[in-house]
Amino acid sequence: MSENQNLLAEQRRALILDEVRRRGGVRVNELTRKLGVSDMTVRRDLDALARQGVLEKVHGGAVPVAEASTHEPGFEAKSGLELSAKEDIARTAATLVAPGTAIALSGGTTTYALAHHLLDVPDLTVVTNSVRVADVFHSAQRSSGQRQGAATVVLTGGVRTPSDSLVGPVADQAIGALHFDVLFLGVHGISAEAGLSTPNLAEAETNRRLVQSARRVVVVADHTKWGTVGLSSFATLGQVDTLVTDAGLPAQARAEISEHLHRLLVAGAPETNDAEDGGDPDGSGNAGNPADF
Template identity: 45%
Template sequence: MLATQRQHLILQELDAEGTVRVAELADLLRVSEMTVRRDIDALDAEGLLLRVHGGATRPAAFGAVEPGFGAKSAREADAKRAIAEEALTLLRPGMTLLVSGGTTTHELARVLPRDLGLTVATNSLMVASVLAPDGEGGTGTDGGIRTVVLGGQRTPSEALVGPVTVHALDRLHADLCFMGVHGFDPKAGITSPNLLESEVNAAMIAASDRLAVLADATKYRTVALAGIAPLSAVGVLITDDRIGTGPAGPLAEELLRQCVGELRLARMKQDPATPHISTPARLTPHPPSLPDGQPPSATAFKGHDA
C-alpha cells in the first residue's frame, strides 16, 4: 500500500474515532509501527492531525487549537466544493452578503456569480483576495461584485477580528450571512477556537436577516472553546450527505432537522481520477446514542446570545 493510501485511511479512522493509536493502526494497515509513526509525522507536519504520545488526535479535539488556513484548506476539498455549489441556490440578484472567514466560505467566494450585482462584506483576507479586481475591469464595475473589507486583527485562519471589526459591523446590514464554523453540535451550537472571532461572528449574525452555516460533516459534534450561537439561530445549515452515515447514523440528520431552520445536504461527487480505497472495519464500533435518549434542546447553550 502506498504512503498516500495509508495516510488517507489514517485520516478516515481519525475522523471516525477522534483519536488513533500507533499499535492499532499498525495492525489495521498490516505495516510496522515505525511506518505508522512516519505517516503520522507527515500528516502532523501538514497540520492534518496532532501527534500525541502513542498515536494522534484531530486538531478539533482541543477546543482552543486554531489550525492555520493552509492546513484547513487541504482537508475535505470535495465536500467544500459541493457545499459551496449548494449555497449558490440561496442567492438572489442585488443581495448584500456578509461572508465570514474559513476555507468553506473561501470556496464559496471562488464560485460566486459576477452577474447578480452582489455586495460582499467580509472579514476574511482570503475571501477578499478571491474577489479582488483582476486588473481587467475589476469586480467593482457593472456586473461584478462590490467588496467591503472589514478591518481588525489578523488570525491564523486569515480572518480579521477584534473591536475594530465589531464596530464596523454595528453600522452594516446584510440580507444573508454565510458563515464557516469550526464545529456544530446540537447542545453547544456553532463554535470557534478563537474568542475574538466568535464575537465577530456573533456580530455578523446580528447584522444579517438570515444565517447560512457552511460546514462539512466531519465538524458534527465538534465543540471548540468559544460559543457563537445556538443551532436555533441557524436559518440554513448546509453540510454534505455523509452526515447520516457517520458514527451517529441517521439520528444525526434527524436531530439536526429539529434544531435548525432548514437542513440541506450537498451531494458529494466521486472524482473518477481518485482510486477507490476500501475502508477497513472500525477499530472500536460506537452505536448511535443521544443524551438521555432525547434530542437536546437547542436553547441549552452557553456562549453568545446571537
Template identity: 55%
Template sequence: MLASQRRSRIADLVEQTGAVRVSDLVAELGVSDMTIRRDIDQLADQGLLERVHGGAVAVSTPTSEEPGFRAKSTLMTAQKRAIGEAAAALVEPGSSIGISAGTTTYELARAVRAVPDITVVTNSVPVAQLLHESGTPGQTVVLTGGIRTPSDALVGPVAVAALRSLHVDLLFLGAHGVDAAAGLTTPNLVEAETNRALVACARRTCVLVDHSKFGVIGLSTFLDLDQVDVLVTDDELSQRARATVADLVDTLVVARDHGRTERREGSA
C-alpha cells in the same frame, strides 16, 4: 461498502469511543488489515484521528488552538468545494450577502465570483481579495477593518462597529467546531464576538461546515444550532449526526460531488 463510507465509519467509531483497534475494525468491516491501516493513515493525514500502535485514537485538540488559513486550506478540499458550490445556489443577483472568514466560506466566495450585481460584506482578507480580482460587473465588496487573526479574519471593536451599521440578506458563516450542545464555536474569543455581530446584521444565516467539524468544540460559542436557518455540509457526515442536526436547524443541505445535493427540512 465504498472506501469513503468505510473511512467515515472508522471516524465515527473513534469519535464515539475515543479509540479503535485495527483487529476490531477488520472484523467489523470485513476488509484486510492492510486496508484498515491505509484508511487510518488517510484519516490521520486529514487530521480526523491520531495513529497509535495497533489502532487509532481521537485527536486531542486544545479548545484555544487556532490553525492558520493556509494549514486549514489543505484539509477536506473536495468537500469544501462541494459545500461552497451548493451554498452558492442560494445567492441571487441583486442581493447583499455576508461572508465570514474561513477556508470553507472561501470556496463559497470562489463559487459566487460570477454572480453579478451583489454586495458582499466580509471580514475575510482572502475573500475580499478573491472577489476584488474577479472584476465581476456590479459586484461590490465591503471589507471590515479590524485586527488580523491566524485564520485571516479581521476582528475586534473596529470590525464590530462597522457591522453594526450594515444589513445583509444572507450570511454565510463558517465555524471551527459544531456540537449539538455547544453549538458553533471558535478558539478565538474576539472572533466569536465578531461572528455574533455578523449574525446580528443578517436576515438569515447559512452555516458551511464539513463533516470533520462535528463533535469539535472551541473555546467560545457564538451561535446555537437552533438559530441556524440553513446548514450545508458534505455527504461524509454520519446519518446519526445528520438526524441530530436536522432536528435543530431549519434546513439541512448535504452536498455531493458533481453538484448533487440532499435537502432536508428540520423540525426547528
C-alpha cells in the same frame, strides 16, 4: 487492483482522517488493506496529516489529536482538509445567492471555497472579515478588468487571526452598522448543546455581530465540525436558518440537527429527503430558489 489505488492523495488522506476519528485510532496494515495501497504510501499520508496537526503518529499507526478548546489551527493547516466536501458544500451554498443581493461571508476555508463560486453572480455586495475571501474577488477583478456587474466588496478592518479573519472592536463596529440579506458563516465547531463555537474569543464576538446583522444565517460546515466545541459559543442552532454540510454527516447527526434548525442541506447526497432538507420538493438535495429558505 483495488479502485482505491486510483484515489487522489487528498481523497485518500481524508478517508484516513475519517477512519482515525471514527475509530479512535488505526494501524498502518489496516489502512493498506482498506485503501489497497502500499505500506510506504500510507506512512507518507500519515506523515503529511501529522504535519498538518490533525492526527498523531504512534508506533504502527495513528491516533486523533486531542485538541484543547482554545486550539485554533491556521488557514493553511485547514485548507488541505476535506477539500472534496468543501467543494460540494460551496457549490450547493452558491445556489442560495440571488443576483443583486447583499451578502456577508465570514472567515474560513469553506467560505473561501464558496467565494470562488460567486464570481459570476452579478451585482453582489459582499461584506467580509476574511482577507482570503476578499482576495478571491479582487484577484478575479484584476485579471478580468472591472466588468459590469462585478461584486462590490467591503472588507472590514480589525486584528488578523490565525485563520486570516479580521476581528475585534474595529470589525465589530463596522459590521454592526450594516445589514445583509444572507450571512454565510464558517464555523470551528457545531453541536446541539454548544451551538456554534470558536476557540478565539474576539472572533466569537465578531461572529455574533455578523449573525445579528443578517436577515438569514446559512452555516457552511463539513461533517467533521459536528460535535466539535470551541472555547466560546456565539450562536445557538435556533439562530441558524440553513446548514449546508456534506454527505459524510451520519444519519443520526442529521436527525438531531433537523430538530433544532429550519433547513438542512446535504451537498452531494441526492437521496436527501424532505425531512432532512426542510422541504426540498423533488428530494434532490439541491438548494433551489433562494426564496425557499
